[in-house]
Amino acid sequence: MDEILFVSAVLAAGIRLATPIMLAALGETLGQRSGVINVGIEGIMLVGAFVAVLGAVETGSPWAGLALAMLAGAAMGAIHAYFSVVLKAEQIVAGIALLFLGIGLSGYGYRLTLGASGTAAAIPGFRPLDVLGLAGVPGIGPILFGQQALVYLTFAAAIAMAWMFSSTRLGVIVKAVGEYPAAAASAGIGVDRVRFACVSVGGALAGAGGAFLSIAHLWGFVEGMTAGRGFLAIACVVLARWSPLAAIAVALLFGIADALQIRVQSMMPGVPYQFFVIAPYLVAIAAVGIGSRTAMPAALGKPFRPGGR
Amino acid sequence: MTRLNRPEVYGIVFVVALVVGAILVAGANPFEVARAAVQRALFTRAGFLEALLRTVPLTIMGLGIALSFRAGVFNIGMDGQLIAGSALAVALAPWLPGGAAGIALFLALGIAGGAAWGGIAGLIKARLGGNEIITTIMLTYVATQLLSWLVRGPMQEKMRIIPRSDPIDAALRLPVIVEGTRIHAGFLVAVLAVVATAFVVRRGRYGFKLDVVGQNASAAAYAGMNPAAIAGMVLAVSGGFAGLAGAVEISGVYGRLQEGFAPGFGISAIAVALVVRLNPWLVPVSALGFSLLYAGLGSVAQKALVPFPLINIIEGAVVFLFLAASVMPARVPAGAKSDG
Numbered sequence: 082m083d084e085i086l087f088v089s090a091v092l093a094a095g096i097r098l099a100t101p102i103m104l105a106a107l108g109e110t111l112g113q114r115s116g117v118i119n120v121g122i123e124g125i126m127l128v129g130a131f132v133a134v135l136g137a138v139e140t141g142s143p144w145a146g147l148a149l150a151m152l153a154g155a156a157m158g159a160i161h162a163y164f165s166v167v168l169k170a171e172q173i174v175a176g177i178a179l180l181f182l183g184i185g186l187s188g189y190g191y192r193l194t195l196g197a198s199g200t201a202a203a204i205p206g207f208r209p210l211d212v213l214g215l216a217g218v219p220g221i222g223p224i225l226f227g228q229q230a231l232v233y234l235t236f237a238a239a240i241a242m243a244w245m246f247s248s249t250r251l252g253v254i255v256k257a258v259g260e261y262p263a264a265a266a267s268a269g270i271g272v273d274r275v276r277f278a279c280v281s282v283g284g285a286l287a288g289a290g291g292a293f294l295s296i297a298h299l300w301g302f303v304e305g306m307t308a309g310r311g312f313l314a315i316a317c318v319v320l321a322r323w324s325p326l327a328a329i330a331v332a333l334l335f336g337i338a339d340a341l342q343i344r345v346q347s348m349m350p351g352v353p354y355q356f357f358v359i360a361p362y363l364v365a366i367a368a369v370g371i372g373s374r375t376a377m378p379a380a381l382g383k384p385f386r387p388g389g390r
Numbered sequence: 391m392t393r394l395n396r397p398e399v400y401g402i403v404f405v406v407a408l409v410v411g412a413i414l415v416a417g418a419n420p421f422e423v424a425r426a427a428v429q430r431a432l433f434t435r436a437g438f439l440e441a442l443l444r445t446v447p448l449t450i451m452g453l454g455i456a457l458s459f460r461a462g463v464f465n466i467g468m469d470g471q472l473i474a475g476s477a478l479a480v481a482l483a484p485w486l487p488g489g490a491a492g493i494a495l496f497l498a499l500g501i502a503g504g505a506a507w508g509g510i511a512g513l514i515k516a517r518l519g520g521n522e523i524i525t526t527i528m529l530t531y532v533a534t535q536l537l538s539w540l541v542r543g544p545m546q547e548k549m550r551i552i553p554r555s556d557p558i559d560a561a562l563r564l565p566v567i568v569e570g571t572r573i574h575a576g577f578l579v580a581v582l583a584v585v586a587t588a589f590v591v592r593r594g595r596y597g598f599k600l601d602v603v604g605q606n607a608s609a610a611a612y613a614g615m616n617p618a619a620i621a622g623m624v625l626a627v628s629g630g631f632a633g634l635a636g637a638v639e640i641s642g643v644y645g646r647l648q649e650g651f652a653p654g655f656g657i658s659a660i661a662v663a664l665v666v667r668l669n670p671w672l673v674p675v676s677a678l679g680f681s682l683l684y685a686g687l688g689s690v691a692q693k694a695l696v697p698f699p700l701i702n703i704i705e706g707a708v709v710f711l712f713l714a715a716s717v718m719p720a721r722v723p724a725g726a727k728s729d730g
Contacts, residue, residue, distance in 0.1 A: 120464075120523055124706075160710075163404075167397050170713040173464050173523070177660055178709035185702030186412075192697035193416055304699075309531050316524045355539040362528040366510075369520040369528075 085220050091340045093223035096232060097298060099329075099336025101126065101290040101307075103235050105314035106321070106328040107242055108286030112158075114246070114323055115279035116259040116380045117165055120176030122287040123311025124183020125157040129291025131187040134204055134302040135194055143207045147231070147292045154288015155281045157183060162280035166273050169384030180311075188304045195302065206300035207231065229297045231289070235329075238286070242325040255279060259378035262385040272385045287311065309362065316365050320372040331368070338364045401714040405707045412703055416696045423695055427686030437689060439571050441681040443643065447472075447635040447652060448677035449580045451659035453587045454631025456668040459660075460591065462604035463624045467511065467526025468632035468656030470533035471504040475633020476640050477540055478503030480555055480647040488561030493641060496562050497579065500637025501630040507533060508629015509622075516622025526625070530656070537649060545647060554648035564642040574642035580674065583634070588670040600624065632656060658684075661705045665712050680705075 105122050112119050119125075129150040137146030157179060164175040195202055207229050209216070216227030246252040257265040258275045266272050290310070295302045313335050321327030342357035413420045430437040451468050458465040465471075479499040486492040486499075511529060514520035540546075541553040548556060564575040591597035599620055603610045607617040636652060644651050662680050666672035684701060691698035 120466075160404075163397075163401060164710060164713055168401055168714060168717045170717050174664060174709065175713055177464075177466065177664075178706045178713065181657070181661065181702050181706030181709065182408075183706075185699045185704070185706055188699030189412060189416075189697050189703060192699065309527060312524055312527045316521075316528075319521060319524075353539045353543055355535040359532045359535045362531045366514070366520075366525050366528045366532075369524050370514045370518045 087344070089220045089223055091337060091344060093227065094340035094343070095333060095337035096224065096228060097336070098339045099332045099334075100229070100232050100235050101293045101298065102310050102314050102317060102332040102335055103239065103329050104290030104293060105287040105311055106317035106332050107235070107239055107325055108154075108158075108283035108290070109314055109318045110283075110321070110323055110325050110328050111242065111255070111286070112276075112280045112283035113318055113381055114259045114378055115255050115276045116262060116378055116383065116385070117162065117276050117280050118172045118176065118382050119158070119161050119165075119179070119280060119283065120173055120315060121157075121161060121179025121183060121311075122176075122284075122314055123307055123309065124180040124187075125154050125284050125287040126291035126294070126307045126311045127183045127187040127305070128157055129154045129288030130295035130306055131191050131291075131302050132288070133292030133296045135190070137205050137296050138195065138202045141205055143205055143296050146205075146296050147289060150288045150292035151285040152288070154291070155285040157288070158281040158284015159277070161284070162277040165384070166276045166280065169386065172382050172384075184305070187302075191302055191304060204296065204300040207297040229293070231293050231297055235293075239325045239329045246325070256378075258385075259380055262380050262383075266385070266387060272387075276385075287314070290314070313361070313365055316369055320368050323378060334368070335361050335364060398714040398717050402711060405710045405714070409700075409704055409707050412700060413696055416700075418695045423690055426690045426693065426695065427683070429686075430689040431682040431686035437685045438682075439573065440688075441678065441685040442577075443572055444681040444684060445674065445678045446574075446576045446580045446642070447639050447655055448659055448662050448681055449674045450583050450631055450635040450638065451655055452662035452673040452677050453583055453670055454628035454635075455659045455663035456670050456673055457587060457591070457600065457631070458624045458628040459663060460597075460604050460668050461600040461621060461624045462607070463515075463621045463628075464523050465508065465511070465526050465625055465628045466523055466657070466660065467508070467528075467530040468628070468635075468659055469652070469654065470526070470530030470656075471507045471629035471632035472636035472652055472656060473530075473533040473537045474507035475500035475502070475504030475630075476636035476647060476651075477537060477545070478506075478633075479637045480558060480640060481545060483558040483562055486559075486562060488559060492559075492562050493564060496558075496641055497634055497637045500633040500635075500640075502633065504633020504636065505626045505630035508632070509626035512622035512625030512629075515625060516618045519618065522621070522625055537647075541647060541649060547646075552648075555646045557646045558640065562641060563645060564638065572643065576638040576642035579634070579638055583631070584670055584674055587673075591670055658705060661709050664709055667712075667716070 105126055109122055132153040133146040133150035136149035137143045161175055161179050164170045165172040209227050209229050212226040216222050254270055254275060258272050262272045294306060317328045317331040320331045338361045342360040346354050346357040410420050413423050431441055479496050482499055486495050507529060511522050511525040514525050515522045541555060545555045547554055567573055567575050599615055603617045603620050610617050639652055658680060662676045663673055666676045687701050690696060
């Protein structure tokens with residue numbers, strides 16, 4: 082029985098810890114499928130986390146905070162799209178600049194607003210749901226019925242994106258733009274427009290991931306609080322071979338590793354805690370080592386120049 | 391007329407507006423902020439010396455970035471490599487001889503530690519094709535945690551009060567070279583590193599390989615080079631630069647291992663190297679420029695004119711400006727503007 086409760090608690094916490102990574106990974110999947118790498122989603126998540134807290138405090142509604150965070154994320158995505166799609170600049174470098182910008186804007190904004198007053202503002206964050214009143218059921222209750230609303234929405238978004246890629250015209254267009262931009266263009270598709278939209282929507286999803294951290298998982302913003310989750314999300318995308326559902330699964334692996342290390346840490350007080358904190362990062366390094374060398378979108382990272390190479 | 395309609399001009403205007411807007415939002419006057427920053431960095435002795443001191447590690451790390459980015463290898467984990475090199479050097483410092491040989495060995499240990507840490511990512515890249523952007527940054531988080539453990543555990547000072555190591559032997563400290571300042575012999579190390587890197591990039595076969603691999607990996611493979619192996623090697627080499635920078639900082643400035651002694655230098659070094667288009671000769675100039683910015687804005691932030699993270703906004707803006715500017719001549723004039 083104890084074992085069941087332990088597994089249940091780890092899984093429930095693992096899902097919660099994985100959700101920000103899932104959201105960011107879904108956003109990155111969309112962008113990369115259209116042919117654009119964004120290594121700056123860590124920066125977008127930070128901006129999303131900050132804007133969500135500020136928005137929730139100012140409006141009194143976590144949903145408004147989430148909406149504003151997604152808007153800010155979309156704006157950050159659009160900046161990346163402008164430089165990498167419209168100006169056709171080196172995408173990795175633009176992503177690094179976006180990372181700087183996100184670190185700066187979130188830290189700067191925080192110190193100007195919530196961080197300026199010594200007292201912590203009361204943050205109206207999201208509370209876990211109790212779906213059908215079953216969250217208390219031992220074992221599966223906390224896992225299936227006691228999560229945040231955003232968790233369910235994240236899974237829904239992943240399914241929707243998978244369906245979009247597999248069965249809709251829109252999905253075909255996005256894939257065509259990422260795989261054969263020249264062919265897509267000759268079929269009358271505005272390659273750059275599609276890419277711009279995908280990267281912006283991807284930014285909104287990363288912003289939502291940041292928001293989950295700051296108004297659902299924790300209630301508050303700390304500078305640099307994403308702690309590499311944006312990069313974990315990129316790892317998810319690659320390891321999941323650009324499939325949204327697989328990306329969710331890989332993110333879950335990282336989330337469970339994180340949940341496990343927190344628990345094992347408290348069970349083994351004699352071992353320095355730092356050895357546990359590094360676990361998810363080690364899992365990511367190992368996973369990247371094992372799971373690379375795959376077929377990426379053929380035009381990934383390559384700007385589209387009509388009539389050019 | 392049409393020139394001002396070019397999309398890169400919009401990009402530049404946007405980025406500048408972003409920085410100016412950020413300052414205005416803080417209720418500060420951009421001209422006042424700029425004046426105070428310039429005043430502090432260029433016209434006060436303390437500010438200028440502080441900038442010079444920071445130029446040393448930023449130059450060394452900027453060179454490592456220049457080498458790796460030239461090869462199309464994006465080492466964004468120099469902060470972790472710096473920690474690894476510093477920790478190894480300090481850990482083995484008690485067994486080193488004093489004097490010039492000891493200092494040289496201390497720095498060499500820094501290089502070795504950084505190269506080993508970068509080499510992990512390099513090995514994963516070369517053997518398994520693992521993306522270095524992810525592995526290097528993950529390794530930085532790992533290194534940060536391990537440092538946190540080291541300075542509270544096996545390497546903590548004998549007094550066991552503050553999370554830091556005991557000081558290294560005075561004989562292992564880089565001597566001050568300008569009387570009455572903290573400017574140390576690490577300056578000469580940085581100069582040497584610039585010359586060596588520039589020589590390798592411009593003359594050597596190695597530099598040629600880097601450029602070929604960076605610009606066209608399949609052509610490099612066709613010419614009998616092994617792009618994956620070269621990329622792996624590049625990660626170790628640039629890691630060595632980061633480790634050297636760490637060892638120089640410890641030997642020249644801090645004298646012991648502690649947490650957060652080179653905050654974000656590895657990330658700043660990326661901006662440093664990119665802005666001068668990865669040209670090793672110009673890296674020190676760029677490093678000095680960013681160091682002046684840091685020194686100036688640091689004091690502006692202390693006076694509570696604007697919060698300090700403005701520096702990160704400016705770093706991002708500068709890289710975006712560089713991107714927009716570098717796009718300008720290369721753009722295809724007709725057609726390319728149609729979308730967007």
